[in-house]
Amino acid sequence: GAVVSQHPSWVICKSGTSVKIECRSLDFQATTMFWYRQFPKQSLMLMATSNEGSKATYEQGVEKDKFLINHASLTLSTLTVTSAHPEDSSFYICSARRGQQTQYFGPGTRLLVL
């Protein structure tokens, strides 16, 4: 089956620091990766869509300079939360898709900014 991993699974950082989250497709090449954010007891909200080798497409209201996305290879996308603040604390989930097939989700990364 298609497996997507995320690293780290959780991270605590100080306000003002930057945090990088990795999303990897382990056994398939993902032409498209998606980054979601999920607040407690709420649904997933799409942040951005990234295609390998091109710039990410951000959803309305998502600051692209705040949430830097890099999709340098067909198996790796990174999300960097720059100058993190407590309001950035959330559960970040990535998904990966090959062509037009189903999206496979990573286990998520819990970020806590103190």
Added chain:
Amino acid sequence: AQRVTQPEKLLSVFKGAPVELKCNYSYSGSPELFWYVQYSRQRLQLLLRHISRESIKGFTADLNKGETSFHLKKPFAQEEDSAMYYCALSGNNAGNMLTFGGGTRLMVKP
């Protein structure tokens, strides 16, 4: 714009009872509808998609374009069905992004 609505945040039933998780959508074109499930402490995973017309773990869902609904049903709930269920829509837009509903927590009591 595309929107997915799950009117119930919580649905509690007894084991063996029928289950229906409601999902309504809004989309001007021909959507593709999905149900995703998230068990406790596990990642989100695809349960079924309407184009497959298959039954997974006893669950079925029929796309009703007239009512713009895609309700998830199971005739006899099991305790292991307790989880969060998300209805999602993918339109024929660029990127085929998924729009999720708010989710419904299903609790199956013994």
